[in-house]
Amino acid sequence: MADGGMFGDALRQPPVNIEAEQALLGAILVNNRAYALIDEIVEPEHFSVAIYGRIFDACQKIINAGRQADPITIRDYIEGDVLLGRKSAAEILSGLLCSNVSHTVVKSYGVAVRDAWVRRCLFKTCSETLDLCCRPGDESAADIVDGLENGLLELARGTDEAQPTVSLAASMEQARRAAISAARRGNGLAGISWGYRALDRMTGGMMPSAMYLLGARPAMGKTSLGFGIAVRSAAAGHSVLFWSGEMTAPQLGARAGAAWAGLSTQAVFTGRRYDIPEDIETGEREILSDWQWRDLEKGEQAASNLSLEIDTQSRITVAKLRSRARRMARSKKGLDLIVIDYVGLMSAGSTYEDQRSYERITKVSGQLKQLATELQIPILVLAQLNRETERRDDKRPMMSDLRDAGALEQDADMIMLLHREHYYLKKQQDAGLAPKDRESAEDFANRVSMLEQRVQASVGKADVLIPKNRQGPEGTCHLRFTNRTTWFRDVSEDELSPAWVVAEQGESG
Template sequence: MAEGSLFGDALRQPPANIDAERALLGAILTNNRAYRDVEDILEPEQFYVAIHGRIYEICQQIIQTGREADPITIRDHIEGDALLGRKQAWELLKELLVCNVDLTVAKSYAVSIHDAWVRRCLFKACSETLDRCCRPGSENAADIVDGLENGLLELARGMDEAQPTVSLAASMYQARQAAIAAARRGNGLAGISWGYRALDRMTGGMMPSAMYLLGARPAMGKTSLGFGIAVRSAAAGNSVLFWSGEMTAPQLGARAGAAWANLCTQSVFTGRRYDIPEEMETGEREILSDWQWRDLEAGEKAAAALSLEIDTQSRITVAKLRSRARRMARSKRGLDLIVVDYVGLMSAGSVYEDQRTYERITKVSGQLKQLATELMVPIVVLAQLNRETERREDKRPMMSDLRDAGALEQDADMIMLLHREHYYLKKQSDAGLTQKDKESAEDFANRCSALEQRILATEGKADVLIPKNRQGPEGTCHLHFTNRTTWFRDTFEDENGPAWTTPEQEASG
């Protein structure tokens, strides 16, 4: 049976509908209105017979210049073309005219030709995958799967039918209906909640199909804020997929546990207390108290009510992320948000592109934007800024710090830049100030004192700068950051309060 299957595969021919190609071309050459009915469906390269695709391309060029495409105007363009083989141009054109179909069925013929092209692409992708599976070499199974998934992702994008045009009046009606729906929800949001009121007020929530870019330098808390958005948005009732390329699930769980139980993250990792001094004689720290263990267990129960899935597969491609996201979207809870931490750790699915950071991130950025549009969910993409911030006296990040991040700046619907001035001031203090030439001792002492005062004034403060926002205003959102638990909160929240709350808890409390 296995032998018969292999023998059958060898005899299979790539799918094609040559009769439909002839009939459609005959219809176009007889009446150019047929082309207007199919121009959004077909491209020249989608014809199986190369000379048919060439004729369609010539018709396309002639009609788009306002002239008539007919056998006479076409003949001069294809006469002597190598694609004709042994045929004369007039012989082929005669065959096409004989096969002519009525205008009413031209569109269905175009759909049939497009369908055959999609099947050929699948045929080719599967055949290439089969060859790679049987070919001895250094490729492992994961590389082969990545190649197939990326090929299918590119094909899926090409399958989408062109979006119909919409009149201005219809688009205004859609916007008004969306506003009515948002008003009825009672939370004042046009999209889903960030889990942070400051961000919700500034942006109106995260909109479907939008890509939000969160950029920061290392140690600013990029992962903490991204994970906080995932957790707190899930607590607001949304279903969230969080991908991390640099942290494991237990490490992320430890952060959430520390935030919920108000413990130092190190305490969650070690099971020992860092809120009291170590023992003088042994230098060891006490094991967590019973009430602290109970708080961690309570955090697990609170998390069980959230629809938040964590994926930590390293070097993931957008094709794999898409597969996981689609599976989650089909589940009972659905999918409302994707958070990617961070884009620099994703793979483009190509060894060539992965070796070139700019090309890799450009490709991944475009794929993520398309994924958001396909699934109609917002995607929050975390990115690392370049070192220009470190060289400036003012450490506040700018959009230009994304210069090396491919097309992220162009693809993003909104850009957020995370900044914690306290981190840089503390770093400056720890390095020690030096007295400047001709600076008096008194002035030096005042400068040291001013630095310490700024450190105290900025402790726990974090700014989310929004220099680009296609859906609303630009500006700055202020958040509170607890270094001990590595958790972000709104500025009005109690640092010792719950790390997240559900709408039901807010209503009852």
């Protein structure tokens, strides 16, 4: 703990509730039934008096072993312990017996012990923050804020009350009622819409508290698909928060504008036409026509109906994301979905962990899973696959390509792997094929022709492979990708159809 110094922390003693600790332990020693009432509330580290924490730990071990925890059995555990100080085990235990309360009210004492521990943790965190604020050092103000936010996040995760157990019959009833609600919504979805019918049909929508992982190699279009899901889910009537660690808001806006107006993203960035050749003499391209500018403006109007917020703060921590998400959840529109693009660009809030990619992503993954559970909403996490795909003849991604991505593979409730065969075939074609040893001219010509056919057949095709799904089937969803606008659509959609369609009121459920 930081020393008090000019802030007078020495006058502000860390909060303790020794009387509650004594009464709690006394109640357990007199009647072990009291332990069952607080075993999910109190832990040994919650006691401010070290020897009391040691006694509670001994009670845990003895009772969980099926034996009786009383002054006699506990004395064997603590006799001679340095934490006793100048007192004997008998003196400590006899004092606790005099402080005991009825086991019928012991739960309130357990809550009091835990509450005092939380306050001590807050005291320590805030004191250390004050010390950093007033002590010359390498920490910037932003570093101090990150440290405080992460400290509070970890504390918040540790102060959640124990989740009560649920009987099988009750859990089946909850599932049946959820199915009735889904059926009444009319869209056949148990969760919120992906905005793509293929994904909705395969998964039944994104479920509350679930973490979804979308992995892909660079240039496959994971940002385009992730952003498309965010936009189309918002169009289905949901409230979405999209975090991007590598693109600015105007860049994302340009993608949405290009998709809506049917323009190339390059045309939106430059304001010039790429749908017609450049001027032969000047080499310049024409400025967008009036109707194209109007289409972009119509796209803005269509977007104004969507509840989609874009956050582009670099190296964001889950603590900061949590505070923004909670603020959005408390607003009138609420919050139904968070999309992360991408997890490798997030910070764990620690210089040590940020220097080690595996540890950083593992910590961030666990925190995101916790955030989904806390807010009771799905979180879609985008991730970059390792290079193993590039070394294989078959470029289709596999779950093993996530091995470098920390605990993402284990934490995710569903894993999706995006693949566009056209990208690799076109790359192979552009590099040019070379004749193999002893290959005839005719065989070589056939191989070149076959590659050309495969390139043409794969144009616009995209596969979303689902190798893991805790809540449904595994399989493959087929989508279409328009390279010019960098936009994904369902296979059944016309390329000239609107990039998104706002659902009628009540349609999303």
